[in-house]
Each structure stands twice: as structure tokens, then as C-alpha cells.
Amino acid sequence: MNSTIETILNHKSIRKFKDTAITHHQLDLIIRAAQQASTSSYMMAYTIIGITDPTKKAVLAEVSGQPYVKDNGHLLVFCADLHRPTKQASEEDFSQMTENLENSEHFLVSAIDAALAAQNAAIAAESMGLGICYLGSLRNNLGKVDELLSLPKHVIPLFGMAIGEPAHGPDRKPRLPKQAVYFENEYQEHDESINQFDEQMATYYQSRSSNNRADTWTKQMHRRFAKTIRMDVTDLVQKKGFNKR
């Protein structure tokens, strides 16, 4: 197994960072790595905003509810950006473009473009010994984040990423068995693998070093979906000109 695959398989989300800023060189490599990801039809339909202003970090930490959004080596916000590819169009051309631009196909394109770039950034950071944590929690109040970063129409925040020197060593979190997520030629209902995973997770949650409890993956998922969350995402997204048709 080569060192790249070792880095990938060794991933753990880091939620406690040392009080050391990452270097300019590290940041430069992380952003260059992000940029080299594949992109749909060459759109590069994303923008990355690095947050260095402590006041802005504090607001984002409040939105997220997580202290490591404030206390880390660097904080990135990944945005879907369909504004850049349509800049410099005449008013008439632009109004013709909006039907295509604002459909759910291009909502998908920009979200996927941003995610591919982000995962390259994550792997690049981890390959240098840094830790990362994705922050979907910025979507707790997408409108606030959008305003804070002064995003124009056709640009929306999707998620953040905290980066820095790890200050803890969490357990590597198990994944579903391969049989439950990878199939050949058609979808299969592989309940057996999920049950097996639930048993494994029951043991994991009872025995792990912190926050141990009686739980399974399936129970956790059912609790998650029983709560109605982030129903306001739709409105903000559409107000900004995404996912409208």
C-alpha cells in the first residue's frame, strides 16, 4: 500500500487543534491541491474563502455551535459559485442563461465541484500531518454565513473545513462493510451487512475512549431523521438563484 492510500485510510476528523497557524506554504499547497480536482465542463464552479478575521470566526463558531470553528490553524468556507462563469455576459445574454444556470442540474454541478476540491484540500492537509474537520454545521444558519462573507447572487456557502495541528488522537471511526455500499451492476438490499455493522457499532460506542453510550448506527440515523432540520436551506438557496427549477 502506498503512502497516499495510507493517508486516505488513516483519516479521522480532528475536533481539537493546537494554537498554531498553518504556514503560508501549507495553505498554498492545500489551495493548489483543491484547484486541481476534476471539474464539470471546466466550470470550476466553487470559491474558497479563508477566514482570518477573529470576529468573523466567532460568528461562524456561534452558527456552528463548535469551538473548533474558532480555535484552529486555519478555517476555510467552500462555496458553490455559478457567478464567476457567467460574468462579463451582456444583460441580454445573461437573462437567457439564467434558466440553465438556476436549475437543479447546476446546483448539483456546483455542489459536486466544491466537494471534489474540498476533498483534495483535506487529503493534501492530512498528507502534511495536519488534521481537518468538515463543518456542515455552517448550514445551521446559511443566511448568516452568506451575509457575513458578502456573497453575491449565484454564490452560496456549502460547508466549512477547520484545519490545523491535531491536539487529540480520536479513534478511527468504523465504516459500513464494503458489502453494504458497493454493489455490482445493480442495487442490492444488503441488510445482513447493516445488522452486522449495528452490532459492531454497539460494541464500539460502549467501549470507545470518550462519549461512550449504548447505540447502533441504525438507531442513530433514525433519531437524526426524526428531527426536522435546516428546512430554511431551500429558501436561502433559491433566493440566491440556485435550484429554482
Add this chain to the structure above:
Amino acid sequence: MNSTIETILNHKSIRKFKDTAITHHQLDLIIRAAQQASTSSYMMAYTIIGITDPTKKAVLAEVSGQPYVKDNGHLLVFCADLHRPTKQASEEDFSQMTENLENSEHFLVSAIDAALAAQNAAIAAESMGLGICYLGSLRNNLGKVDELLSLPKHVIPLFGMAIGEPAHGPDRKPRLPKQAVYFENEYQEHDESINQFDEQMATYYQSRSSNNRADTWTKQMHRRFAKTIRMDVTDLVQKKGFNKR
């Protein structure tokens, strides 16, 4: 610079593969790498389908319009999967869950989860000397792909990935200048970088080894958005129980 970052920065989409299947060991590492990606709230909201049936490959190649969807070392289809996390729920609990499940927040969650997994797969493959190409072109006829793979409700195909031994060595495609995609603390309109990139791309398109033409990035984007494409994605996505509210 370490070898992982070298692999990432060296990415080129490969569109011509040798007639050699990837090995079971390579495939196993690629899927394990995909599975270790970060996942929103531990949902692992994606499924990967490997296509080995030549008839199915031929149908997907027709949908995509690309010969390398048929002729490669392996073909993966990445799907958003919100079915697995809500399995085994009682009918009553499930009907309560659907409001949350079917909102655009969870459409985003599953698309991002799938994309993070896919990019890990891509980097793992490239680190072993294989080439890859993403296939957003499967969304040319999402309904057909959905049916072909027998995907249940709350599972939709998002994109494919062709993998294999490269049979050509394309140029590394330039990216927008860092100044155009990375900002500090707030969004900036960095038109100067985009103009500079347009000039660079005009030279690139005139001088590259194949398919040379007079073009710029901005012109290419404007042409892309002038055509209305994939307006049927919305209907299929909603019919399958995604992005409904």
C-alpha cells in the same frame, strides 16, 4: 512536496484506456479509500455501483455519448443514497422522517457525501498509476441510468467514474489563478485574474496537441450556459424523493 500532493497536482482526466481490467486488489483499495472519506453526521449517504456487465456498459456509453464509458478498466457509478439510513424504520416513523429526508438540505448532504467518497477513490486510483475520468454525462438521461441500476426510492445516480490504465498522455489542463477562487474573509470580484486566465487559455487552446481552436474560458462558459440542458434532472430527482421541499 510529498508524493500525495504530487499525485493530486498531477491530475489529468484520462479519456482513453488500455484494454486491461484493474485488479481485485486495486478495486478493493479504491473502494476502501472512498469509504474512509468524511461523511455528514455519519450518514454515509452514498452507494457505489461497479458495472461489469458489457450490456449495461454499452447502455451507459450511449447515455454518456463517450466511448471510454464502455472501454476502460472499471466503471463506477456514484449514487446519492438516503434509503439505507432510514431502512428498518416502522411505517409510522418513516412517514415522519420523509419531510426531513426529502428536503434540499439532505439532497446536498448526499451529493456532497458521494463526491467526497468519489474524490478519495480518484486519488487512490491515481496514486497507483491508474487514470480516471468523471462522467457527469450520465445525467444526460438520469431516468435511464436509474432504471438500469434498479435503484430504489431515495437512491439516485449522480455521476460515473471510468478507471483504468491510461492509453494517452493529455496535457495537464490549467486552472484559474488562485486569486480568482481563493479570497480572505469575504467575496471579491477579481476580474483581472479572470482576464489573465482568458489570455492564457487563448494561447493554450491554440497550441495544445489535439483539438486546438480559438477560444477563452469565459467564451466557453457563456456558450455552455446559453444552451438549456438537463432540465429533466429536477423531475427525476423529485420523483425519487429528493429535493422536494
